[in-house]
Amino acid sequence: MLACLCILNFGLSFAASTVYTQRSANGSMIFSDAPVVNGDIQRSSYQSFGRPVATSSCIGLSAVQMATRAVAVDKDIENAAATHKLDADLLRAIAEVESCYDINAVSRVGAQGVMQLMPATAKELGVSNSFDAAQNINGGAKYLAEMLSRFGQNHQLALAAYNAGPGAVEKHDGVPPYPETRDYIKKVLGIYTSE
Numbered sequence: 001m002l003a004c005l006c007i008l009n010f011g012l013s014f015a016a017s018t019v020y021t022q023r024s025a026n027g028s029m030i031f032s033d034a035p036v037v038n039g040d041i042q043r044s045s046y047q048s049f050g051r052p053v054a055t056s057s058c059i060g061l062s063a064v065q066m067a068t069r070a071v072a073v074d075k076d077i078e079n080a081a082a083t084h085k086l087d088a089d090l091l092r093a094i095a096e097v098e099s100c101y102d103i104n105a106v107s108r109v110g111a112q113g114v115m116q117l118m119p120a121t122a123k124e125l126g127v128s129n130s131f132d133a134a135q136n137i138n139g140g141a142k143y144l145a146e147m148l149s150r151f152g153q154n155h156q157l158a159l160a161a162y163n164a165g166p167g168a169v170e171k172h173d174g175v176p177p178y179p180e181t182r183d184y185i186k187k188v189l190g191i192y193t194s195e
Contacts, residue, residue: 057102069101073114076134080141086148090155091141093191094162097184098140103133115140155192159185 058066070092077095081088098116099105111118113136122130125139144162151157151169160168160175163184168176175182 057105058100061100066096066100069103070096073101073103073133073137076137079134080138083138084141084145086141086145087192090188090192091137091144093188094140094144094159095137096191097187103136104131112136155189156185159188 073095074092077091078088080086081091095101095114099114101114103114105114105116106112107116109118112122112130114133115136117125117127117130117136117139119130121143122128122136122139125142127135127139130136130139144158147158147161147166148155150166151161156175157169160181164176164178164181168178168181175185
């Protein structure tokens with residue numbers, strides 16, 4: 001859900017569309033560009049096509065398996081970081097939280113790939129194939145660089161924007177009070193500072 005919320009909301013910054021919201025059973029807000037009914041985003045156009053769902057990409061994953069996935073995309077992360085003048089370790093932390101480095105991950109609302117890009121957002125970022133690790137990671141890096149620039153290189157605010165959208169950060173004049181966004185920032189920065 002964190003990855004979905006992130007990509008879904010930053011996708012909204014690129015294209016004007018209706019934003020649907022509903023409070024989930026645990027009290028967090030669900031934001032979507034499709035109707036939300038009883039906590040489920042109603043979307044028929046995005047299917048997982050047999051790919052693992054992003055939220056389950058980490059379940060049962062051993063440290064060795066995680067490392068294998070990370071190594072497989074590390075050159076792409078290094079290249080994207082260099083292209084967009086980012087710290088590669090920050091991109092690694094986001095990739096781990098978003099999908100556990102799963103190239104084929106698809107969220108239940110259609111966010112795709114390592115950096116969990118929504119299809120419309122991926123297109124805006126110049127990504128034609130979200131399951132191509134290099135394209136996906138470069139797209140996520142491009143967006144992160146934009147958010148860092150927009151929010152004065154503040155990691156917390158840029159990550160909040162990556163997760164909840166820049167509009168939410170501006171509306172709340174800081175990190176939005178969404179539990180999922182706060183948890184997302186804590187997880188990413190926890191990984192980032194431990195590397």
